[in-house]
Amino acid sequence: MKRLMFSFVVLLLVGFGMAVNSDPSFCCEKTNDGAWCVNDVESACSSDYLSAPTSCDSTAYCRLGTCYDSIEGLCMGNTPQRVCNDNGGTWDERDVAEVPQCNLGCCVIADQAAFVSLVRCKRMSSLFGIENDYRTDITNEINCIAEAQSQDFGACVYEESAERLCDFTTRGECGAELDVETVNQTNVSLSSAKTFYEGFLCSAEELATSCARQAGTICYNGDVYFVDSCGNKENVYSDNGDTSWNNGKVAEAGEVCAANDGSDKNCGNCDYLLGSRCAEYSGILSSASGEDHYCQTTKCVDRDGDARMNGEAWCVYDDGAGNGGDSVGSRYFREVCVDGEVRVEPCADFRNEVCLEGSIETSDGEFGTAGCRVNRWQDCVLQDEEEDCLNIDRRDCLWVGKVMGMILGSATSEEGSSTSYSNPSSDASDSGDAFNNPTATANVIAPITGQAVLGDDGNDETVLSELPGVCVPNFPPGLEFWEDNSAREICGQANAKCDVVYEKGLISGSEIVSGAECLGEDWALSANRVCTSLGDCGGAVNYNGEYSDDGYKWVVEGNEKFFAPSVAGVMTGGLTGRVVEIVGGWFE
Amino acid sequence: MWLVRLDVLLLLRRCDERFYKYEIVDVCMEKKGQVTIFILVAILIVSSLLVFFLWAKPTYFSEGSSISGFEGCVADNLNEGIDMLEKNAGFVDNDFSYSYEGEEYAYLCYTNEYYETCTVQVPFLKNTFDEGLESFMRDKVDACYDASVSDLIEQGYDVVVGDVDYNVEIEPGIVRMEIEAPTSVGSNKFTRFNVEVASPVYEMVMIATSILQFESEYGDSDVSSINLFYPDYFVNKIKRGDGTTVYSLENKIMKNKFNFASRSLVWPAGYVLE
Numbered sequence: 001m002k003r004l005m006f007s008f009v010v011l012l013l014v015g016f017g018m019a020v021n022s023d024p025s026f027c028c029e030k031t032n033d034g035a036w037c038v039n040d041v042e043s044a045c046s047s048d049y050l051s052a053p054t055s056c057d058s059t060a061y062c063r064l065g066t067c068y069d070s071i072e073g074l075c076m077g078n079t080p081q082r083v084c085n086d087n088g089g090t091w092d093e094r095d096v097a098e099v100p101q102c103n104l105g106c107c108v109i110a111d112q113a114a115f116v117s118l119v120r121c122k123r124m125s126s127l128f129g130i131e132n133d134y135r136t137d138i139t140n141e142i143n144c145i146a147e148a149q150s151q152d153f154g155a156c157v158y159e160e161s162a163e164r165l166c167d168f169t170t171r172g173e174c175g176a177e178l179d180v181e182t183v184n185q186t187n188v189s190l191s192s193a194k195t196f197y198e199g200f201l202c203s204a205e206e207l208a209t210s211c212a213r214q215a216g217t218i219c220y221n222g223d224v225y226f227v228d229s230c231g232n233k234e235n236v237y238s239d240n241g242d243t244s245w246n247n248g249k250v251a252e253a254g255e256v257c258a259a260n261d262g263s264d265k266n267c268g269n270c271d272y273l274l275g276s277r278c279a280e281y282s283g284i285l286s287s288a289s290g291e292d293h294y295c296q297t298t299k300c301v302d303r304d305g306d307a308r309m310n311g312e313a314w315c316v317y318d319d320g321a322g323n324g325g326d327s328v329g330s331r332y333f334r335e336v337c338v339d340g341e342v343r344v345e346p347c348a349d350f351r352n353e354v355c356l357e358g359s360i361e362t363s364d365g366e367f368g369t370a371g372c373r374v375n376r377w378q379d380c381v382l383q384d385e386e387e388d389c390l391n392i393d394r395r396d397c398l399w400v401g402k403v404m405g406m407i408l409g410s411a412t413s414e415e416g417s418s419t420s421y422s423n424p425s426s427d428a429s430d431s432g433d434a435f436n437n438p439t440a441t442a443n444v445i446a447p448i449t450g451q452a453v454l455g456d457d458g459n460d461e462t463v464l465s466e467l468p469g470v471c472v473p474n475f476p477p478g479l480e481f482w483e484d485n486s487a488r489e490i491c492g493q494a495n496a497k498c499d500v501v502y503e504k505g506l507i508s509g510s511e512i513v514s515g516a517e518c519l520g521e522d523w524a525l526s527a528n529r530v531c532t533s534l535g536d537c538g539g540a541v542n543y544n545g546e547y548s549d550d551g552y553k554w555v556v557e558g559n560e561k562f563f564a565p566s567v568a569g570v571m572t573g574g575l576t577g578r579v580v581e582i583v584g585g586w587f588e
Numbered sequence: 589m590w591l592v593r594l595d596v597l598l599l600l601r602r603c604d605e606r607f608y609k610y611e612i613v614d615v616c617m618e619k620k621g622q623v624t625i626f627i628l629v630a631i632l633i634v635s636s637l638l639v640f641f642l643w644a645k646p647t648y649f650s651e652g653s654s655i656s657g658f659e660g661c662v663a664d665n666l667n668e669g670i671d672m673l674e675k676n677a678g679f680v681d682n683d684f685s686y687s688y689e690g691e692e693y694a695y696l697c698y699t700n701e702y703y704e705t706c707t708v709q710v711p712f713l714k715n716t717f718d719e720g721l722e723s724f725m726r727d728k729v730d731a732c733y734d735a736s737v738s739d740l741i742e743q744g745y746d747v748v749v750g751d752v753d754y755n756v757e758i759e760p761g762i763v764r765m766e767i768e769a770p771t772s773v774g775s776n777k778f779t780r781f782n783v784e785v786a787s788p789v790y791e792m793v794m795i796a797t798s799i800l801q802f803e804s805e806y807g808d809s810d811v812s813s814i815n816l817f818y819p820d821y822f823v824n825k826i827k828r829g830d831g832t833t834v835y836s837l838e839n840k841i842m843k844n845k846f847n848f849a850s851r852s853l854v855w856p857a858g859y860v861l862e
Binding site (some may be wrong): 024029033034036037038039040056059062064067074075076077078079080083084087088089096130222272277298309313336338339343345346348349350353354371372374477478479480487490527534536 | 590682683684695697699700701705706707708709710711713715716759760767797800801804805808810811812816819822823825826827828829831840855857859
């Protein structure tokens, strides 16, 4: 029953927060800031546009739908009708997937392909000046790309001004008859019509065109290719021209020379994933053979001095990185190696996103991958089973061992207002009202930002947590503790109170009967660890490594205590840290 | 350079001819000394030129337009307009933007709420860019035309001008401007002027449109795949504390940058207890 009550309260709080954010009372067609269709307060709405005391979802003027551009063939979802119409589009209340004009198919343009709408395909074909080739039978992007790669390439030969010319292209783009003229040792008959010779280079001697072989080089799809004197792409560059030319036949890059990681200037088979990409010789640099392009090394060196391949990504963080040890203000970053330069992409602030990394086995070692993804900490404190807590498919939580007297979700703010409720893991009252910890004589207050403090409430009962541990976020979320004292309630959720029972001797002195562990710093540290795992609470370090004990209050028999400098040093190292208080042997 | 070389060669040949004529050996030796000096001077000049043009890269060498007259003037202004508009997502003026490191990033998709995907603010970037460029060029084209006409009149031509109208459109690899300006210069008559400048702005606008589709549909975008599919481009994506995502799409070759911002599917900081 108590557990249910706790869950209910937390959900209520989250739900309430969401409701507050989604209840700005007015739908502004346009705000004074210039934003279209925003729910906000009335004063934020532009007087030149419509506004109504309701949510934008309920209004006609801000209904969202799909906006369709019949010229470019582009579709855009989540667009208000007015915005769409003002931009010359056609608005449809249905989702993008349901609008027929937005249905996707495979658009093949020469050796490229795009998974787009029919109108978009026509538009692109017209821009590139080639015939429209749209295939509705291909229903996904991967097959579409594969279709483009599987096209026949060859020499498209035609006659112009008594000269036999040639374009190296696809059969479709050539526009020749489908009957392929075979080239044997027989004479090639000149014709004014185009003829497609599959698998031949334009410089092939059999074709007798005016294009001379290997007149220069170009960059194409990241590799270095020869071009003939007519400007047609040939095979991948190699210092062995005959091997590359392949007797005038098309050759795969791997047949010309092995994949190049940038160390071989005589091979144009650049490999992006091995760390090389086609580049132009610049400045006073030039190749020994006089070519214009080469495979440029694009490897990077990360912060640790390790070599990284081009396109490789990895995670960087300020410190801590999980296990409840993320410092205040810390953040996760993704770094990626791009053409020899390391670029930084920050994940969402307040640790709402974390960076995860992995690797792919390649012939040249591991290729690192990384990405920012949502930090799933929200329901950690609702979990009371270790198995549920540590279910990484569902959430990012951490199971912390039992802390004597620790209660989550028990705070009452100093003002005595919101967010107080019983902790189902304790023997506290079922009432659902203010925290009632029978182990100590305290009322919970939160006198400073991010701090929870216990005072004497006159209750002498001792309570031990019934659970073997508590579930807290593995990556503690960041808090805006400098604004609105929002951290006060949050941090006040964690309290620990522990009684130490003494037995007086018959004549003099006394000895501890129970709760001796509550007097030790280890107990306070354990409690502090729970607090810091909840967020930016407790005695903790920030991302600059500066320690602050403003976030906890630790009281022993009425006297406030602080962690020893040596312990604070440990916290700075990012190991632990949480809010704790002891009164007569208790803590929060 | 060629003159120097020829001069040196001539001197060398003369000395060779006289090598066996002992009575003028001294003269020849003197000439050989001069040759050495000439060679050194030539090397020095060539080296200086190489350093100057390849390393120092004088700015005036790459500035300005190689096209002269009206078309050149329009092309220069087009380039200026493209540079300006790219940084502001195609807007000449846009008050709804996000400030980041001294630059304004126009919001193309926005919500002020938590847990909601954004509402599209600018559905068709290409149209916006075309219109922005047309607006930017309005006075510029007239100014270029008037300047060209004035030049021709000053040169003594009899010039008859007409109404100037134009259309500008971005296309793959280029920005094309068609200008209708019926003009008579003496007995010659001109009606239409076509100006094209090389620019990757169309490709950048289409990549930005793709990002926008992801932002409005899923609340985020995967720039890793974009960076992989378009190796000539790089998308800088920076998430800010308020949930705004700042995008800067960069063309690695021409160094153009297309900037914009989005705020979509934002999670609040920590627990929501308001």
